[in-house]
Amino acid sequence: MTAKEIITYLENWAPPGAAWERDNVGLQVGSAESKVNKIFLCLDLTEKALDTAIANNCNLIITHHPLIFYPIYKLDVRNNPKAKLISKIIKHDITVYSAHTNLDFTKNGVSYELAKTMKLKNIRFLKNLDNTLNKLTVFVPENSLEKVSKAIFSAGGGVIGEYKKCSYRLNGTGTFEGSEETNPAVGEREKFETVPETRLEVLVSDWNLGKAVAAMLKAHPYEEPAFDIYPLKNPNPNFGMGALGELNKPMSTNEFLAFVCDSLKIDNLRYTNGKKGKIKTVAVCGGSCSDLLNEAISAKADAFVTADVKYHTFQDGENKILFIDAGHYETEIFSLNVVKNMLEKFIREKKENVKVLKYKGSTNPVKFYNKKGENQIA
Ligand SMILES: [Zn+2]
Numbered sequence: 001m002t003a004k005e006i007i008t009y010l011e012n013w014a015p016p017g018a019a020w021e022r023d024n025v026g027l028q029v030g031s032a033e034s035k036v037n038k039i040f041l042c043l044d045l046t047e048k049a050l051d052t053a054i055a056n057n058c059n060l061i062i063t064h065h066p067l068i069f070y071p072i073y074k075l076d077v078r079n080n081p082k083a084k085l086i087s088k089i090i091k092h093d094i095t096v097y098s099a100h101t102n103l104d105f106t107k108n109g110v111s112y113e114l115a116k117t118m119k120l121k122n123i124r125f126l127k128n129l130d131n132t133l134n135k136l137t138v139f140v141p142e143n144s145l146e147k148v149s150k151a152i153f154s155a156g157g158g159v160i161g162e163y164k165k166c167s168y169r170l171n172g173t174g175t176f177e178g179s180e181e182t183n184p185a186v187g188e189r190e191k192f193e194t195v196p197e198t199r200l201e202v203l204v205s206d207w208n209l210g211k212a213v214a215a216m217l218k219a220h221p222y223e224e225p226a227f228d229i230y231p232l233k234n235p236n237p238n239f240g241m242g243a244l245g246e247l248n249k250p251m252s253t254n255e256f257l258a259f260v261c262d263s264l265k266i267d268n269l270r271y272t273n274g275k276k277g278k279i280k281t282v283a284v285c286g287g288s289c290s291d292l293l294n295e296a297i298s299a300k301a302d303a304f305v306t307a308d309v310k311y312h313t314f315q316d317g318e319n320k321i322l323f324i325d326a327g328h329y330e331t332e333i334f335s336l337n338v339v340k341n342m343l344e345k346f347i348r349e350k351k352e353n354v355k356v357l358k359y360k361g362s363t364n365p366v367k368f369y370n371k372k373g374e375n376q377i378a
Pocket of ligand 1: 065286287288328332
């Protein structure tokens with residue numbers, strides 16, 4: 001099984017096109033054509049994590065945080081730790097792939113997994129992605145309707161939440177008159193034709209649009225198919241930031257703080273008090289999502305669990321929402337479980353013998369110190 005097969009599978013779930021525009025997701029080092037022995041998963045690729053991957057004969061490493069985020073101008077392997085790491089990766093013929101904000105924004109991705117770890121019910125996106133949806137409308141003669149719609153669906157069109165193959169079909173009449181150079185699929189050249197056609201409408205996300213149009217054109221019998229692409233203002237139902245859900249039973253603030261610690265297996269968190277009353281509706285977002293504070297408040301969440309919250313941002317949430325900074329690593333690490341499960345399922349279905357290992361060490365750069373002098377490994 002090649003790295004490409006694994007990557008294609010992952011990207012059908014977490015398309016790189018859905019990632020933040022300034023992100024650097026995808027293949028980082030190596031070749032997608034390489035044959036995969038064993039897969040290694042980690043949140044960040046530290047040297048220790050890389051050594052573990054090498055020791056375990058893993059030749060495909062999948063990280064959440066991109067190995068290369070800022071441009072590298074020189075590969076000075078003596079003075080630059082990142083360059084040293086890349087050199088070691090190449091020496092061992094390893095391929096590194098990163099799924100970052102595309103994994104954050106997809107359904108059952110990082111924030112969904114955080115919500116599931118906290119046993120929330122009725123999980124949905126906190127804020128759906130905007131301006132990523134299009135309506136592809138094409139006019140098709142009736143006998144080609146199934147072929148053309150199937151082609152668009154196969155290219156990722158027509159997905160609305162848990163529904164697939166969604167389309168709207170309206171019968172009407174198309175007209176045309178081809179020049180002497182044409183070879184019309186229906187009727188004759190240089191003759192005004194009136195043909196029963198169906199107006200087929202399908203929703204397509206930006207990142208599938210090129211593929212969907214190409215598939216539609218290939219399946220369409222006409223020399224010059226008529227079609228329209230409408231960019232939509234609608235929120236994208238299939239992709240979004242953060243997640244929202246409800247607790248099984250309401251909790252007091254103290255109960256909830258303890259519950260977060262237990263769920264995420266942490267000893268420390270930072271928070272500011274929210275409004276009075278019990279915690280029932282909870283917003284979560286793995287990693288640095290304090291800019292979603294207003295969305296969490298507007299969604300009437302009683303608590304918002306995220307990370308990397310600044311002092312003044314805490315102030316913005318004070319007395320409005322129980323605002324919790326539970327740590328960047330701590331709110332994201334559980335997402336490796338879902339990646340592992342999905343890859344194992346895919347490998348089983350393909351009847352391949354490729355193992356998936358999850359790094360057991362911590363790549364968290366943040367440590368906690370308390371006055372008793374105990375170092376706590378986060
Ligand atoms: Zn992160």
